[in-house]
Amino acid sequence: MIGIVDDDPSLRRSLRNLLMSVGFRVDTFESAEAFLQSGHRDEIGCVVLDVRMAGMNGLDLLKHLAASGSRIPVIILTAHGDDDMRQRTLQVGATAFLEKPVRGPALLEAIRSALGSE
Secondary structure, three states, X not given: OEEEEOOOHHHHHHHHHHHHHOOXXXXXXXXXXXXXXXXXXXXXXXXXXXXXXOXXXXXXXXXXXXXXXXXXOEEEEEOOOOHHHHHXXXXXXXXXXXXXXXXXXXXXXXXXXXXXXX
């Protein structure tokens, strides 16, 4: 299952539709906190994560997952990317850093690579 964590409902919906159209199971979360409180976290095989969100931001969630020993691959998807943010997220453990608007094939390639099924 792919988890999408983004505070933009239209983006969550479009990403969910894209991923489901190629056979992935998808769960969406409007915040980092909602993801952490989810009872389905152990079913998530990969997370697509926005950086800028109200409350806990994506970088903080990524750090939290790394500190807790989580091995869930995380793909950062942001409209506010720069080289510093790219470096920080990759150093903390993100498997990919993509900028919005993301092209569908690039996202699918990053997810398949993160899942080890290229």
